[in-house]
Amino acid sequence: MQTRELIDQLARTPLSQILVLAVVLSVVRLVLHPYLVKTKPHLRHGGYKTARFINEFFDSIIYAAVFIFMIIRPFAFQTFVIPSGSMWSTLLVNDYIGLNKYVYRSSDPKAGDVVVFRPPTRAVTPQQIDNDGQVKIDFIKRCIGVPGDLVEFKNGLLYRNGQRVEEAYTHLSKTENQVQFFELSDSEKASWPQFNWKLVKRDGKVIPLCFTEFDANARIPRSDVIGPAPYVIADEYALSDPAEMNALKEAPAEKIPAGFYLMIGDNRNNSNDGRFWGLVPRESVVGKAEFIWWPASRWGRIK
Numbered sequence: 001m002q003t004r005e006l007i008d009q010l011a012r013t014p015l016s017q018i019l020v021l022a023v024v025l026s027v028v029r030l031v032l033h034p035y036l037v038k039t040k041p042h043l044r045h046g047g048y049k050t051a052r053f054i055n056e057f058f059d060s061i062i063y064a065a066v067f068i069f070m071i072i073r074p075f076a077f078q079t080f081v082i083p084s085g086s087m088w089s090t091l092l093v094n095d096y097i098g099l100n101k102y103v104y105r106s107s108d109p110k111a112g113d114v115v116v117f118r119p120p121t122r123a124v125t126p127q128q129i130d131n132d133g134q135v136k137i138d139f140i141k142r143c144i145g146v147p148g149d150l151v152e153f154k155n156g157l158l159y160r161n162g163q164r165v166e167e168a169y170t171h172l173s174k175t176e177n178q179v180q181f182f183e184l185s186d187s188e189k190a191s192w193p194q195f196n197w198k199l200v201k202r203d204g205k206v207i208p209l210c211f212t213e214f215d216a217n218a219r220i221p222r223s224d225v226i227g228p229a230p231y232v233i234a235d236e237y238a239l240s241d242p243a244e245m246n247a248l249k250e251a252p253a254e255k256i257p258a259g260f261y262l263m264i265g266d267n268r269n270n271s272n273d274g275r276f277w278g279l280v281p282r283e284s285v286v287g288k289a290e291f292i293w294w295p296a297s298r299w300g301r302i303k
Helices: 003-011 015-038 048-075 186-191 242-250
Strands: 077-081 097-099 115-119 137-144 153-156 158-160 173-174 182-183 196-202 204-212 260-264 285-294
Touching: 003 048, 015 048, 077 285, 115 260, 204 242
Parallel strands: none
Antiparallel strands: 077 097, 097 285, 115 137, 115 285, 137 260, 153 158, 153 196, 173 182, 196 204
């Protein structure tokens, strides 16, 4: 198992498994206790020393498990490893980050925060859903909009509450292996297909709308340049009726509803994010990414 997968697996170890481990080790300590107590001082060597070492070692594991998995991990801090390039170059594949889980217990995410959250099922593949129908991975993106914000993209440029927002952290990139990414050249950026975006109301629900002069939320969107499609919409929001597409393109933009957030990756053309599958509910927020702690050359706060 690779280091990244091991770290991720440990970070997600169910509390039930930790409790089982603590109980098993406690039983072993209870079995050893009479032997350790009753052994006379002049006989405390050999097997006694081994038993005492096991007892103290298991005792340390129990306390560490309780402290880390029942206090620190749920309420304060957790380690994550970056699995994809969606936040390049703010975060690189295999960066180890420290996640502050306490900060959002007393406050809410703010625009600009880099946030770890549990994505909705429409955002993931079937392989990323467990046997109980629950998403078994986390995403990390930047919070672009909070409840009450009116967020729009016009030709790829962000507008929040009617004001143009400069985003120095964003990139358009290319990659061959999904690990190393490189900035597009100026000519490549100029020809990269752009689209508009807003939230609209459809059948009483607020949904994301990606649109160009040709279509809106199309399963196979058109572009005026040769190359990749301008957007890839989630199946749940795909449209096929041109009349409905045009009607929604003309519909007024909706504000982000109470209790929801818009999360988007910094690597704008290599990120599966809220532009395509919608908003994230507050209860799905895990914590704020605070700093990179490994590799050492990347150590520092996340901005």
